[in-house]
Amino acid sequence: MLELIARSGATATVPERYVEHFAEQLRGGLVRPSDPGYDTVRGVWNGMIDRHPGLIARCAGAADVMAAVSFAREHDLLLAVRGGGHNVSGNAVCDGGLVIDLSASRAVHVDPVGRTVLAQAGATIGDLDHETQAFGLAVPMGVVSQTGVTGLTLGGGLGWLRRRYGLSSDNLVQADVVTADGRLIVAGPEDHADLLWALRGGGGNFGVATSLTYRAHPVGPEVFFAVVLHPRSDASGALRFFRQWQATAPEEISALGVLWHAPSIDEIPAEYHGSPVVLYLALHCGSPADGERALEPLRGYGSPIADLSAAMSYLDVQQYLDADYPAHTKRYYWKSRFLGGLPDDAVDLLIGLNDAAPTPDSTLDLWQLGGAMSRVPPGDSAFGGRSAPLLLAIEANWEHARHDDACIAWVRRVYAAVEPYASGGEYVNFPGFYEDSEAVVRSTFGQNLSRLTALKRRYDPGNMFRLNHNIRPD
Ligand SMILES: Cc1cc2nc3c(=O)[nH]c(=O)nc-3n(C[C@H](O)[C@H](O)[C@H](O)COP(=O)(O)OP(=O)(O)OC[C@H]3O[C@@H](n4cnc5c(N)ncnc54)[C@H](O)[C@@H]3O)c2cc1C
Structure with missing residues (x-):
């Protein structure tokens, strides 16, 4: 039996054979506390943070994320989601629970004709800039290039282009998201537009984004x-x-x-x-x-x-x-x-x-x-x-x-x-x-909070995604 931490903070015991089966489902691999790379993988940008997750799922793509979300739900595990790992709070990792770690999924694909950019969820701003500038394009991002694009975008995204081209999230046109039920949803202007609306500033409350598609603009060189x-x-x-x-x-x-x-x-x-x-x-x-x-x-x-x-x-x-x-x-x-x-x-x-x-x-x-x-x-x-x-x-x-x-x-x-x-x-x-x-959520989201709460109820009724400015389903 493996002892992990449940969402409630209590101990969750998971039989070893389930953990082994879960590991086999992951293309990116599962890191446990006894593995040699564990201390490197659990570290985040802020040197103050020293958390010891029970398991770290190194997700290589959407299939890995679907397996990891389902594993967390079935065993009621405390769940952290990591994009670039840059948030000051360190909530990209948690003590004793499961971390869905996307930081190795950093591919970026630019369509220079349609001026759109698709980024995997672990891409950094530097990754995105490198690819887009090759075509004289840029997506509004933050002002430090090692920051992860996903956490940044889900929270809004303020950078050097904000007053000309808007926030990062204003330029988000589509997102692939694994929701709490383990399904992948493609949220865009036509399908699941409400989810796209919530992802533009509502943080990591609604699921795990596996890739994000942005509008790009001519900037530079x-x-x-x-x-x-x-x-x-x-x-x-x-x-x-x-x-x-x-x-x-x-x-x-x-x-x-x-x-x-x-x-x-x-x-x-x-x-x-x-x-x-x-x-x-x-x-x-x-x-x-x-x-x-x-x-x-x-x-x-x-x-x-x-x-x-x-x-x-x-x-x-x-x-x-x-x-x-x-x-x-x-x-x-x-x-x-x-x-x-x-x-x-x-x-x-x-x-x-x-x-x-x-x-x-x-x-x-x-x-x-x-x-x-x-x-x-x-x-x-x-x-x-x-x-x-x-x-x-x-x-x-x-x-x-x-x-x-x-x-x-x-x-x-x-x-x-x-x-x-x-x-x-x-x-x-x-x-x-x-x-x-709670007070920050009320003052920050203001008139949007009731709509966000309704969407949280729809996409994450059990509040799996709670290590954030949490919009509670109730
Ligand atoms: C040095 C530095 C400079 C910064 N500069 C700016 C700036 O110029 N402008 C600005 O707007 N912000 C800036 N920030 C803040 C930054 O936007 C946030 O820290 C953001 O959360 C970082 O994203 P990340 O993916 O690296 O974070 P992580 O720590 O990996 O994630 C933060 C949170 O985002 C959510 N999340 C991450 N990935 C996913 C995913 N794939 N699916 C669902 N939820 C996810 C989770 O709730 C997670 O706890 C800066 C931060 C740092 C450390």
Whole structure:
């Protein structure tokens, strides 16, 4: 008998012969705690997460996923689903239960004529960019290339193209999904359109996506990317300017205003290393010449301590932040809040909170929203948060376990402090450890929650897919 953890948290005992039969059904293989690769396979991006699944099904395709979902249902097992394994919460793995691990299924196929892209569920943003840029195309994705496309898309997907071409999920045209009954459903605009609607922002609540098909757009190969740093002495002016500039910037531009501490790199004068800074990051997705012109006003503000802006390849922009987010070695805890605006007292508050950041790598990121992503009517997809002009992401990033408490406390402190400026919940892809998930689900999904709940009842009445911002069937 194998002792595993059931959905309720109780112990589930499964006869060995059932486990052996299950292993034979998997083309990708079953990894058990005693197997040599177990410790590598159970690791996820966030170095804080150290979970020990009872079984890991390395799913090579839809057939493996169907077998794994059926096995989990028949034995009532706690179930985690892993795409790229990048979510800060670490819910791609679980203690004692079954993990459906798609991270090795990374094929991407581009149709350059129809401008669509099919990605297997374990593909990363880098995989997708590599294939699409070969045809001068791009799908709106996130800003760090090692992130998995599936978790990102199911939660919405915010990146450098969001204001021109919308969220990742706005560009999702079809998804193959294995639902709780072990059936594969192809959700598209004609068939199971309601499921497609729910997958566009409703998270991993409705089944296991095995592949996703996207609309792609002409982008690159070269674009203009603005990277400008302002000193702490002018943080207040620099943030106020960012607030005013971003409100009317053309939608080819998607920008971030980041409160951070300057890294010790040659491009930044040594006197600023380690001190608080305001960083502007902005991509213009048209030609480099148009981009340079359009970003002049942003670069023209004040007396920056460094302006690293340049025309560069879209692929380089997509990987620009990768080195700041190493897998496994660093520890991360992130939350977020949509903001209704950024009045002067909020600017001053954020500057003070950045001064108090527990580590220099921690950041407060103001995501400029609006443009194409805000023109999609709120009822047209599950995603909550279309109307807010800004999203604040609160990122604690650190190295040593001894800083865990201080880093988590700082994120929660910032989260509470910006309550007066909050509007419409959180971004579900920056979920902390899913604390207060019920309240977040209510505030984030708002008017879409009753429809999502009805769909959850239809596709996952037993709430198998619960390790997420859980939409409960009841
Ligand atoms: C370094 C870094 C940078 C990021 N940058 C951005 C960004 O620019 N923009 C942005 O929007 N987000 C960003 N994110 C957040 C990111 O969108 C989420 O962490 C997302 O969940 C990652 O997807 P994943 O597949 O890698 O995650 P995983 O950890 O594998 O999965 C997260 C959750 O998604 C669900 N899920 C995953 N795969 C499947 C599947 N095949 N079927 C059903 N459900 C599934 C499960 O509920 C799972 O718990 C970033 C995250 C990191 C770590």
